Amino acid sequence: MKIIKRNGAEVAFDIDKIVMAVTKANRVVEEKERMTDLQIRRISQSVQLACEQMGRSPSVEEIQDLVEKAIMAHGAFEVAKEYITYRYTRSLLRQSNTTDDRIMSLIECNNEEVKQENANKNPTINAVQRDYMAGEVSKDITRRLLLPREIVAAHEAGIIHFHDSDYYAQHMHNCDLVNLEDMLQNGTVISGTLIEKPHSFSTACNIATQIIAQVASNQYGGQSISLTHLAPFVQVSREKIRKSVEREMAVFGIAPDEERISRVVEDRLREEVRRGVQTIQYQVVTLMTTNGQAPFITVFMYLNEARNEQEKKDLAMIIEETLRQRYEGVKNEKGVWITPAFPKLIYVLEEDNVREGTPYFYLTRLAAECTAKRMVPDYISEKKMLELKVDKNGQGHCYTCMGCRSFLTPYVDPQTNQPKYYGRFNQGVVTINLVDVALSSGGDMEKFWQIFDERLELCHQALLCRHERLKGTLSDAAPILWQYGALARLKKGEPIDKLLYGGYSTISLGYAGLYECVKYMTGKSHTDPEAKPFALQVMQHMNDACKGWKAEHNIDFSLYGTPLESTTYKFAKCLQKRFGKIPGITDKSYITNSYHVHVSEQIDAFTKLAFEAEFQQLSPGGAISYVEVPNMQQNIDAVLELMGFIYDHIMYAELNTKSDYCQVCGYDGEIQIQEDDGKLVWVCPQCGNRDQNKMNVARRTCGYIGTQFWNQGRTQEIKDRVLHL
Secondary structure, three states: OEEEOOOOEEEEOOHHHHHHHHHHHHHHOOHHHOOOHHHHHHHHHHHHHHHHHOOOOOEHHHHHHHHHHHHHHOOOHHHHHHHHHHHHHHHHHHOOOOOHHHHHHHHOOOEHHHHOOOOOOOOOOHHHHHHHHHHHHHHHHHHHHHOOHHHHHHHHOOOEEEOOOOOOOOOOOOOEEOOHHHHHHHOEEEOOEEEOOOOOHHHHHHHHHHHHHHHHOOOOOOEEEEHHHOOHHHHHHHHHHHHHHHHHHHHOOOOOOHHHHHHHHHHHHHHHHHHHHHHHHHHHHHOOOOOOOOOOEEEEEOHHHOOOHHHHHHHHHHHHHHHHHHHHOEEOOOOOEEOOOOOEEEEEEOOOOOOOOOOOHHHHHHHHHHHHHHOOOEEEEHHHHHHHOEOOOOOEOOOOOEOOOEOOOOOEOOOOOOEOOOOOEEEEEEEEEHHHHHHHHOOOHHHHHHHHHHHHHHHHHHHHHHHHHHOOOEHHHOHHHHOOOOOOOOOOOOEOHHHHOOOOOEEEEEEEOHHHHHHHHHOOOOOOOOOHHHHHHHHHHHHHHHHHHHHHHOOEEEEEEOOOOOHHHHHHHHHHHHHOOOOOOOOOOOOOEOOOOOOOOOOOHHHHHHHHHHHHHOOOOEOOEEEEOOOOOOOHHHHHHHHHHHHHHOOEEEEEOOEEEEOOOOOOOOOEEEEEOOEEEEEOOOOOOOOHHHEEEEEEOOOOEEOOOOOHHHHHHHHHOOOOO
């Protein structure tokens, strides 16, 4: 069994250290108050047993809490007092410097918490270490200087989660929709160099990847671009290639007919489109931004976003090539084709592509094949989005999320009275732990709503801290964002304040653990007809809170289904510490993301999507649903049937399958999770390889695809998943 030290390092459990600590406290008290050596050994053994039953690596603090309780259970209160006094004294000494040990453990690559914090970041790499070191300093400054004590205390207790405190010391925002159209059509500036409007599709793709890297280095969340903004440059290249072909023909004295010229032009154009798309795919995968990882980038594929029929056909050509290349994958260090994590792809299901016989159904079938093999694209239903995303003029809109699931709210530019989405952003997220609200109420419904309102107000104040941190930020802080078109065209030295109000940007109230919250308060899953009304009431209550805050501050607060990559583990540990292990509520090393059906609940794919659709509607700031499926590569018709159901019933959904490879033996089936000395590890079923650095595991965990370096809570959640098809 392993334990997690305070600096994040993972070491083997040593019962003798507990025996030694209790013995020291025992020696200090009067002889008549002392315990026997046998009692001390039994206390130590009971603590060891409790740790083993956790099913994960306990922290030093958790072990010490168990020791205290065990001593008191033996009636040795004087010994317990001495033990607690010793802990407090040591705590005071540690507070003199809160970051040194953690930073040193980062440098030496033995901080297990950091290794498992982000499945797409490798903490052994210098650039990642540099980002994490800066993050530790930011967290320390945030905790000690920038946030009110009650928010820090609530965050540390797992009552709320103040996201991305490792970036909070700087004036940075969360995620955005990059206005690629403005930057490509009107030019931009990168690192002091003027980048003019490109004269070919391939050049436009190259510039797009530079913009993606620059944007990723100046914010900390996901970003999205639309392939529609690249489509006009297909025509630019077509005209350029045509002139070149005509010159070549003239040199050879050939006078071909129009049909032949067009055929040669289109063949060369397709080759350029292939190269351009390949540039985006490979550069995104291989780029490393200043935070030590590939950009969290989403690529949006929406045919009806095109402005005319020719542009729509050109966009279809780009989408087709994007899907084909993603289906193929990328090569790992062994030269084997694997599933890359980025870019994330979103394909819009529309009337002219969703059914066989429609003009662009061939793209939808290709998307289905790609999903079955590579887990992307994910799917947005134009039909449902137009119903749900309605602006003040009564017009519905279909647009991409920012990153994995964070959606902007509908917005009409007051100057033009036209809808606007690209160039907008999210200010940040604070998440409420709904499970903690329920458990703190003890099941008393009146007390539940009282505590709920208190916790929501705490989130309200924390979100205002995020807003105030951005307020007053000058455009000079990130010129690519605020001055050169990614988000705005502000003047040098101009504050970004006007972009923080009136709905231009959003700020998100996240939530987690609706399933466990409802289960504790009603005794039933929220899928049960008797419990579902309470679940919807909880969702509506949070929406009402956001509406009230918006009216008060003229800031667009919006409810967001938090992904919880590493926070799911933190929340679970905090709940166990405060309330113990409650069967079906806190007996896992994770809590359920947002409104989702519990991962272990038996439910079919169609029922799950139809059920969760109601909750997506009540999560306007961000939501995504998924179904867990087996290998579907030989059953594409079933994938298409699911996609048709998505189109008719739910706004945004994805299919989760498996895509693994063992670099030791070449096994390309599902790499499995097994328990090893109290810890969950990934194991190749063919050769037994357990070295995570010698395997490629791809699972979708939070909207994005991640790799095998998840924390124990997330790993257990993956292990517990059941198939829905």
